[in-house]
Amino acid sequence: MTEQPETVVTPTPTATTSGSRPHRSGAVLGAVAILLALGLTGGLYLHGHKNAVTQQAELAQLKLQLNSIMTQVEQKESRNSNQLTTLTDTQQRLNGEMQELQSQVLDLNHKRPNDWMLAESEYLVRMAGRKLWLEHDLLSAITLLGNADERIKTLNDPSLMPIRQALAEDITQLKGLPRVDREGLTLKLAALEDQIDQLPLSAVNMPDAKIAPEQTVSSDPTDWQTNLKTNWVKFTENFITIRRRDSAVEALLSPQQEIFLRENLKTKLLQAQVAIYREQQGLYEDSIAKAQRWLNQYFVVDNSATHYMQGELDKLKGEQIQFDYPDQFKTQAMLEQVVSERLQRILTGN
Structure with missing residues (x-):
């Protein structure tokens, strides 16, 4: 490409008095524009700074609220964790106690099975008392006492002979009562x-009626009134009968x-x-x-x-x-004492 020659423009000199005014007015306008730009920039800066400060304050407040909420949540989680730990410990303890009781029951079943039959006999004696004193059922009471004696007999325990003797006396006493x-x-x-x-x-x-004597007509003419009454009575007897009774009649x-x-x-x-x-x-x-x-x-x-x-x-x-029933059975107190003693012996492990 060929280079073109630059054209140099030479300013035309003007008069000194006429060219100073436009220069001053342009300078003033530029200064004003600069001031306006600076003011506008400062205002915008101040406005943005205020908004930033406000937002930072709100953000700080939100952070505080969030921290408080997080603290409460952590505290609740801590309490729930403690409660869960307590419940877990309690459940483990109860499971241990349950297993211990089950082992004790199994141990009792294997060691002294006859004691349950003795307790059943004591229950039958109490039921016999209820049948006798509450329902006055003599036959059922005798039957229940006999069943209790059969269970004690099955135990084949010589130490229970006094109880069997007392049972025999109670049964004999009931059988002696009239039925x-x-x-x-x-x-x-x-x-x-x-x-x-x-x-x-x-x-x-009805008392017997009195029979009135029969009246006859007189032949005397002066008795005409009596004869008329007599004839009238005879005439009306065919229609109305009147009888006189002296005694009272019950209704x-x-x-x-x-x-x-x-x-x-x-x-x-x-x-x-x-x-x-x-x-x-x-x-x-x-x-x-x-x-x-x-x-x-x-x-x-x-x-x-x-x-x-x-x-x-x-x-x-x-x-x-x-009838007068016995106030209590001799067997009742004896059985209660024996059952209580054996239960204490089992619990203590002797």
Whole structure:
């Protein structure tokens, strides 16, 4: 490429007075622009500095909050870890105790199996006492005592002979008591109760009527009034009959009263049945006595059904339903002592 020659421009000289004003005004404008630029830059710097300071303060506060939260979380984790450690230790301790108890139970089963049969005998004796004193079931009490004696006999332990002797005395004492057929007595009373509706009530006993003497007509004309009355009475006898009775007449029971009477009589027999199972001798005899009194008072005594019921009630009234039972069994205290001693011996390892 060919180089072109540079063109040199030579400024044209101007007058001194006319060229100083534009130079000054340009300098002032440049200074103002520089000041404005500096002010704007300073303002922006100050604004940015303030924002940076504010952000740093907020950031520091957030860091403090985060540190506090982290501290709380660490404390909770520490507490949970301690609790978990405690629970783990407790579980291990309980597992150890459970294993120890299981080993003791197995050891007891292998060492003294007969002691459990002795404890079972003591339980049977206690059950016999409940049957006797709470339910008055004499037969069940004797059976339970016999079962307890069979278990002690199976042990084949000579040291338990005094207990077997006490059991034999308790059983003999119970067998000597009179037995009451409660079911039989209750069934008899229930059968009599069903017959109450068929019993006939007593009728009204009417006294004999007085027969008035027959009046005749007189032939005397002066007795015309008497003759007229006599004829009138004879005429009306075919329509109305009048009889005179001197004694009082008892009124019959109304249908409602008859129903109440029969139901009250049934209630008395039901009370006697309840008294049998409760062994209340006084209530039993009083209920039957009132039933007999009502039979004699309100029902036909000569009737066969009434006569039969009266005879059955007489038999039932003489039954003895209340007895004096022994306060306690001799065997009970002896068995409790032996079981307690053997249990202590097992626990101490002797």
